[in-house]
Amino acid sequence: MSNHSGLPLAIAPHNAALMTNAKPSPDAPLKIGTRGSPLALAQAHETRDRLAAAHDLPQDAFEIVVITTTGDNRAMIDADRPLKEIGNKGLFTKEIEEAMLRGDIDIAVHSTKDMPVAQPEGLVLECFLPREDVRDAFICPEFGSIHDLPEGAVVGTSSLRRRAQLMVRRPDLKVVEFRGNVQTRLKKLGDGVAQATFLALAGLNRMDMSDVPAYPVNPDDMLPAVAQGAISIERRADDQRVKTLLDAIHDTPTSHRVLAERAFLAELDGSCETPIAALAELDGDELRLRGEILKPDGSASFAGETRGLIADGPVLGRALARELLEQAGPGFFDWRR
Numbered sequence: 312m313s314n315h316s317g318l319p320l321a322i323a324p325h326n327a328a329l330m331t332n333a334k335p336s337p338d339a340p341l342k343i344g345t346r347g348s349p350l351a352l353a354q355a356h357e358t359r360d361r362l363a364a365a366h367d368l369p370q371d372a373f374e375i376v377v378i379t380t381t382g383d384n385r386a387m388i389d390a391d392r393p394l395k396e397i398g399n400k401g402l403f404t405k406e407i408e409e410a411m412l413r414g415d416i417d418i419a420v421h422s423t424k425d426m427p428v429a430q431p432e433g434l435v436l437e438c439f440l441p442r443e444d445v446r447d448a449f450i451c452p453e454f455g456s457i458h459d460l461p462e463g464a465v466v467g468t469s470s471l472r473r474r475a476q477l478m479v480r481r482p483d484l485k486v487v488e489f490r491g492n493v494q495t496r497l498k499k500l501g502d503g504v505a506q507a508t509f510l511a512l513a514g515l516n517r518m519d520m521s522d523v524p525a526y527p528v529n530p531d532d533m534l535p536a537v538a539q540g541a542i543s544i545e546r547r548a549d550d551q552r553v554k555t556l557l558d559a560i561h562d563t564p565t566s567h568r569v570l571a572e573r574a575f576l577a578e579l580d581g582s583c584e585t586p587i588a589a590l591a592e593l594d595g596d597e598l599r600l601r602g603e604i605l606k607p608d609g610s611a612s613f614a615g616e617t618r619g620l621i622a623d624g625p626v627l628g629r630a631l632a633r634e635l636l637e638q639a640g641p642g643f644f645d646w647r648r
Contacts, residue, residue, distance in 0.1 A: 334366060344416035345409045347377040348492040353517045354542050355420045363535025365559040380406045408434055419545040419552055423538035423569055428577040429495040437566040438544040438557040443513035445540040447533055448525035450509035455526050457481055467505030471607055475586035475625050477531050513540035534588035534603050537572040541565055564593055567621050574628030575602050598624050603630050613638045
């Protein structure tokens with residue numbers, strides 16, 4: 312029996328030692344699952360280091376387990392195909408989540424912006440590390456912004472959101488598919504496949520890539536992806552020992568912001584096939600949420616914002632989504648079918 316993601320509903324028994332209150336140790340390390348890209352590994356190492364510091368443990372009390380996902384394999388084979396033609400976001404999480412359900416790993420570290428809004432039964436996503444810079448970075452050796460690019464310039468991106476936002480602002484530009492990890496995309500840029508591209512500034516910061524010619528994009532010009540810059544940690548729902556360990560590194564302000572943005576996304580039934588942007592910010596006891604929905608070709612976009620109490624973030628997210636859908640009118644997302 313399986314759920315919508317094809318994952319088993321039953322959670323396999325795992326090491327009895329993990330069901331106790333014992334802390335991880337070099338002899339019984341906590342196993343951290345991750346993809347194998349340089350950015351994914353940097354995020355897994357950050358998680359390990361925060362856990363070690365919070366619980367006064369040596370680094371070898373944690374084991375980083377690299378798991379190759381279906382998405383990684385298909386991405387290597389179909390490097391020039393748009394992600395939407397290969398599959399959905401679950402392609403990059405399914406094997407990791409299966410490993411956790413089996414008990415092969417104890418936690419999984421994710422870029423939250425890449426996560427589906429619903430978790431498989433038996434798993435929860437409720438721990439968030441302090442959020443990095445949310446902005447996109449415009450990467451171009453010659454020019455400092457999209458407004459400086461000459462007419463007809465080629466920009467590479469695999470993001471439907473960035474493509475749509477770019478076409479709204481500069482419909483004269485040529486946009487080409489530009490998939491791969493950070494290093495792959497930078498190599499394509501160096502090889503002249505495109506004159507410019509975009510990366511998440513958070514990823515560059517986490518990999519200490521200050522030498523890249525990156526120009527931060529003001530969110531007033533381009534709203535980022537939902538949960539951009541936020542690392543989330545998934546665990547088994549019944550593993551209270553791991554929950555206690557993760558509680559020590561959980562960042563509540565990030566959680567408030569991300570939950571509001573993901574509620575916005577969930578109400579829109581968002582996926583990697585949908586150009587959607589959102590950003591929540593905290594101001595005292597208030598939360599400000601901005602959101603945007605777009606047609607993939609940039610032919611239409613609708614944006615709005617709302618404010619309310621921080622505790623009402625998910626409610627605000629859902630309400631803003633309904634407001635934008637009403638503005639857009641019936642059939643705005645029909646192209647997804």
